[in-house]
Structures are given as C-alpha cells and as structure tokens.
Amino acid sequence: MSSSIMNVEVTDKVVKEHGLKPDEYQRICDILGRKPNITELGLYSVMWSEHCGYKHSRALLKTLPTKGDKVLQGPGENAGIMDIGEGWAVAFKVESHNHPSAIEPYQGAATGVGGILRDIFTMGARPVANLNSLRFGPLTDPKVKRLFTGVVHGIADYGNCMGIPTVAGEVVFDDSYAENCLVNAMSVGLLKHDQIIRGKATGIGNAVIYIGATTGRDGIHGATFASTEITGESTEKRSAVQVADPFMEKLLMEATLELIHGNLLVGIQDMGAAGLTCSTCEMASRGGAGIEIDVAKVPQREKGMTPYEILLSESQERMLLVAKPGCEQKVHDILAKWDLHAATIGIVTDTGRMIVKENGKVVADVPADSLTDAPLYHPAKSEPAILKTYKEFDENSIPVPGNLSEVLEKLIADPTIASKRWVYRQYDHMVRSNSLIRPGSDAAVIRVKGTQLGLAMTIDGLGSYCALDPYEGAKIVVAEAARNIACSGAQSIGMTDCLNFGNPEKPEVFYYLDRVIAGLGDAARAFNIPITGGNVSLYNENPTGAIDPTPVIGMMGLFQNVDTRITQWFKNEGDSIYLLGSMGQSIGGSRYLTVTHGKKTGLCPTLNLEVELKLHQALKALADQKMLQSAHDCSDGGFAVAVSESCFTGTTHEQKSLGATVSLPGEGRLDGRLFGEAQSRVIVSLKPADAAKVEEILKKFGVPFEKIGTVGGDSLTIGKEVKVAVSRLADLFFTSIEKMMA
C-alpha cells in the first residue's frame, strides 16, 4: 500500500478490489450523499465484509435461541456471559482463524488465540481456560504435517506464555480440509457480576484512549481476506496475516483487568478484525453516540502510515477504551506501570458520526451506525444433488469384515480417533491450578476457587455428518457436546457456535448453512441451552470445492458441587458396565465406513431430541448421587471404540489400563453394532452394590439400559467378535499420532 493512497481516486476497479459490489457502493454514496474518499471506502469495505458484517448469515443467525434465565449477556458483544451463582459469572466465546492459519499456521493460530482471549478479558473476565477445534487434511500428507505442527505450536506458545491452561479440544483429519484447515479457538473467563463491562462509548466529551501495542502495516484487510476464497494468489496476501506477541497481550490483559476492576472505564473493546475502524464505530454505535479521533495521535510502529493504513491495520494486542470523567490520568498511570503505550486519541460526541482526522484535518466523516449496519442478503439456496446419492447408498454393498478385532485396532489408531496426547502435552493444561479433569476425557473440568462450583467444557464439531444431512448433523453436534458435558456430571448451561462453511453465494453452500442453523436452533431449544454468541467463517473453499459444512459447538456446563465430576475411564476391577441407550446397526456416515472402506456416504445417524434429553437428565441425576464410576459417550467409532477408550486412563504420562469383558448388544450386522454411530448412547461403569439404585433412576427417566459386562482382566473382549490385549490397544491409541509425526 503506497503512502500516496490518500490521492487514489475511487474508481469501479478500486471498489471491486475492496470486495464491494456495485450496489453496495451505490448504497455508500446514498448514505453519504456523495462519493466516498478512499479512506471511507476502506472503512465500509472491512465493516461490510462477511467477517464483520455477517451479511449473508445474519438473517439466519437471528433465528437461534439466545435467551435464558442465566444469560447476563447474549450475542452482540465481544463474548456471551452467564450467571453461575454465588455472584460469579462465566464469559465464553469461540472464534475462527481459518484463513490466516492456512497461509501461516504458527502466526495464524497464535493470533487466533490472542483474539479470543481479548474478547474475554475486554468483558472484565479473567481468562481461565482455552479450548480449540482443529481440522486438517489427511495426516499422511507432508503439507498437513507442517500445518498441524505449526498450528499446535502457535496455540501452545500463545496460551502457555499467557498462563491460560488449554484444557480441551478436538482434532479431525479429513480430505475435505486438505487445502483449507480449520482453526477454531475458544476461551472461557471468570468474573463477578459487578465486573461486567461492555464495548460502548457514552458520555459526551469522555476521552477515547488507545492502549497496547503500536500500530503497524500488518494485517491490513485481514477481515476482507477472511471473506474470500483461498486461491493460489492467497499466499501473496501474507501481509494480511498478523504477528503474535503473547507477552504484550499478557501485559495488556493484566492492565485491562486492573482498569476494569478499578472501575475507571465507561466501555472497552479490543481491536481485532478491522482494527481501529471496528472498535471505533462499534463502540459509538452501541452507545448511540458519535466518536471523533485523530489518527496522528495513534502510537505507530512505522513512519509515513496513511489514515487508511492506521484505520485498517490489524496489528495485534491493542484495545480502545472510554474512560470515566476524571479517570483519564489514572488510566495512563496504570498503563505506565505495565510499560504499555496509552494515547488519548479522541472524544465521545453526540453527533452519531465517526469522524477521523489527521492532525486536525478531516479524512473521513461517516454515520457510525451505517458501518455496523451491513447490507443484509438472503442468498439463493438449492439442495445439492449429491445428497440424493447419499440417501440411495446401499449398506449391503459393504461386506462385513472377517476379523473385527483388526478393524478395532485400525480404528483406534486412526488419527481422528486416537489420543491427542502429542497435541495436549504441548499445551500447559495445568497452570492456574484449577484443572480437575484434564485433556483426554469427554469434557474438561475446572474448579472455581473459594467455592464448590465447577465448570465443565467441551468443543465439538461434525462436518462429516452435516455433509450427508445438514439438519440432522447439526442436531447431533449440539447433542454430542451436551452429552459430553452430561458424561462429566455437569449441567449444560450455554453454548457458543462457530460456523465454518464454504462460499455462501453458492446456492448449494447456502442450503447447507440454512439447514445447519435450523438444526442447531431446534436442538438448542429442545435442550433449553441458549447460544450466547459465536462466529461465522464462510468462504472456506479449496480448489476442489467447499469444505464439509462444519458447525463447531463450545458447550459450557456447571457443577453446583464439583466433587460430583466423572471421568470417562473405568476405575475398579469388578465394576459393572452398562450401556445406556439403544443399539443400531447402520454404518452410514460412520468413521468406520471411511477408515475401513474409504467411503463417506450413506445416511448419517438420526437423533431423537427427547430421548437425548432424558439421557442427559438421567446422567446428571446419577452423577449428583455419585452413582457412577465412569461415563463415556459413543461417538466416532461407535460402541467398540467407546468401550475401548473407557479402558485407558487418558492423562498425560500416567496411562493405566483396565480390561473389560462385555457382550455385544443389539441385532443385525456385526460391524454396524460394533462401529456404527447410533446416537444417544453412553457407556457407564458402577459399583455392583449401586446397580439397583442406578437401574431405578434410569427407569424413572425412561432411559433404555442393559448390563453388558464387567471391568477386569488384561484384554478387551466384546462378545465372540473381538478380543484384544488392552496394552496393545492402549499403545495404538496413545502413540499413533506420535509415530506419524516422528
């Protein structure tokens, strides 16, 4: 970007380069009553991008349930906040950083973590846990190994340096993400009710203060970049990827929390996508006010930056805040203590306009709320023809393998199913000394010090099901996340969603988006779990087409008494093993069908929301009475994999295995019963003495159950079909990824 950009004439070509359509440009002219100058065009370009403006998804997102007794802050702010009792609240949100990570995995992933952390502490919450959901192409591909290594390293370095434990996550390897990896980062923070602060500018004449890192030329147009498809030219847009400085962010976090908890601020917002532009106009718009800033006062990393560049820079680790009257000096003093830049760059006004000056000369003057009111589209949708072929798939064309023990060994070593120890060993998952259930179980659990409260959390996505049946797949992703929370013994209270899709301007992609959001909404309503915020990442395409439609759900669960928590692994020889739920025999959409037979097709499992809810309620009741020794849900790999995983204690560096002998319930094809992914099933173990009480509770909730076997021995035996030494299964499970990455 040359420094003579101020003189660039706004031509049709320039408008197109800014990703704006002719009618969008006309709308800008109508709003302003004149042609915009290049700086103003830049403002609209980033704020009306899909990333900031949600112009293709907003209408659908509005249909999602966002309200509930415990919701203190729903969508529209930097993060959602929910009441957890005793004066405490939890802030949480998930966000994508897919495009930057595909281009520069280390920095892309690291800045993704940095961005979501700022969203949390800008609400007044101290981040206490991070999670992430990652998707790559097949791990056998050397390019994927490089991406996987870089992304994990970037997440590790950022979270570790910040001192926030990364406690849970998921990693999926699938052809669909070969050229377009998905990196979704979630953060969770704790705060007291009276510490909540919002991103709004109010109080005419209040000082607008910039704090944190200096502004450089990095990341200009990142938001616009994230709203287009990745192409061969994308690697040339590397300047659109930002550079991470977790140490700076650590200082920024401590200083920000000191400011907020010192009650010095009216409002505060981080500078993420679209940088200073977004924070300025959003704060003014939320406050129903105007804002006036002078870019010459912004601390700058380089000389000769134009207003255009300063406004659109996505340099990391920066915040914008509005101080309370008389508190401006105290704000500056606290920032000086932390050796951070702080500059008063403007004031709040009553004009409703966002006015940008450079050394007193106006360089942009637009209505603030026009930037946050992006055009709204209702794109065309059409059902993809391929969905029909999935429905017509004949499972009988797939022979049942002769050696099912071998199939189990292959599945347990599949990188998508295998232990992610190679990943989470690189994350500090214990710092802050709250991690009671660490990575490796269905959900992570942290305590809230000074109380009996605990938080369970998990993050789950399901692209493969949604590709086959977007509505059913979306219901299942919510159900699976809530089931993971239920298996930990907690009550799901709220969720955040990240919707990763292809180009919404393609009718087939928009069909998927429409059906997925319908499924998410129906499941959320059935379970009465509000969605308190999230993020949409569209235009995830690679040269062979769109990625699988991939909704990712971050689910938050609450314990009134964290001593009732449960892990997924068997505890004692002689304990009874039960299956909760009903068996199926279909192999459609299963990981087994992909790994063993190389097919991604068929009907994905269906889910009955009422049956699922009863299962969750029963698990919660059993946990509250401490009736269960372990609980683990059946997901990828079905019944056989779930029982196998219950045999391993999955924490870092202390693997312990317990064998089990169980029957193979159900009827029909053996591979479907062993590895099919029928929903609403959980494997639990319990002390034999508790059996009568447990069965009574299950009957009360109407949950089908069957005693299937006993914990003990050195092998896993399933009916007559499977018998494998547990030590062998454990070795395959824990070392599969390590061996592939060696």
Add this chain to the structure above:
Amino acid sequence: MRFSVTVFPGSNCDHDCEYVLRDVEKQDVQMIWHKDTDLKNPDCVVVPGGFSYGDYLRTGAIARFSPVMKSVADFAAKGGLVIGICNGFQILCEAGLLPGALIRNKNIKFLCQSTYIRVEQNNTPFTNACKPNQVLKIPIAHGEGNYFIDAAGLKGLKDNNQIVVRYCDANGQLTPESNPNGSLENIAGICNVNRNVFGLMPHPDRSAEDILGSHDGHYLWQSILSSKVGAK
C-alpha cells in the same frame, strides 16, 4: 511464615504460588512487583513460573536485571531462603544464584505432564520433610527445562551434594524414559553450596492438593515451614 512472591511482567504462576501458600498452607503471602526493591521482610522468597519478559531473549535472561533481583540476591547472600520454580529456576540460574543453565527440551517441544522426582538430598531447608529417596509426583510444564552444566560444574554439584531432586519412574528408578527433557543425569532441581537457594523445574505449586491429582508438592512447602534457617 512470611513468603514474598516476586511478580515480573509475564509471570503467570504467581497466582498459583499465592494460592497454595495462603489458602492451602495457610501462610502470610505478599506479592512483590519487579520494580520494587523492598522484599517486605520475608522468611522465604518465591520466584514463580511463567514467561518473564516473554522469555524473548533467553529464559530468565532479562528478568535477572529487574530491580527486585538485586534485593533477592542480597537476601540470599544473608542466608535467606529462596525457591525458584520453573521460570523462577531459570531466572536464578541466569542471575548466578544457582550454577548451570536450562536449555531447550531434547524433543524441542513444550511438555506439560506429570513426572516423578526422587529426593536425593533431604538435608536442605526445602526437602527436610521428605524421607531419603522419597518419590514425589509433581508435574512439569516447560519448553526449556533441560538442565546443563559443564563437567567441572557437575563435579562441584556432586562434591557439595547440591543435586536435590532427579527425574525418576514411579518406583524411584533413574531411567532415560523417566527423564522428560534430556536433563543431565536426570537433574530436576539443585541448591546452592549454602543450601538456602533452591531451584526446580517441576511445580509444587500445582501439586499440593489431592483434588489436583497429587499432594506431593506439599512435602516441599512443609519442609520450608519446618526449617529453622532464615536471613540473618
């Protein structure tokens, strides 16, 4: 006892140390900002883990120049108890209060996991509540915990019985597999010649309660509490 926990920009186990000492061990704790030089008359100084100054030049390399470190050195010279954990150990080495250096883990990657360490010396103020060769389960979380010292230095450590804890397996055996980061002779923690300064990579601040999976860190805190040594 009165503990002072130093806080550098980038310290991130300062809260954990404060919590374990105040709420678990029920002691007086004060936090000392790195720009301060007054340690506030402690019985023991704790240099906590984290990424002081982002560890950008080299772990602990910049923190040693903070004003508070001069006070910590003076306090140690007078015989005051100083314990450095993880990044704190790195800082004490950089500051010359402990010999040797901590370099990149042998597998290059950051490692967060449970480890076992064996008490090699229980005649220090930091291990006197432990039995000889007691095995403690205490987790690590670091990228640069690979302890190194030259041959002469190693001889000095041995001659003066300064190797306090070593990585071992659950049965107390010093095996290559139980050495997570490639440390020379499985060294996990050492003290100075006067035995009043102790540094270790494992985190007793994360392992003093059963709810966290191990209470073995408590033995180290208990040792400090029962020691009679103090700054003269």
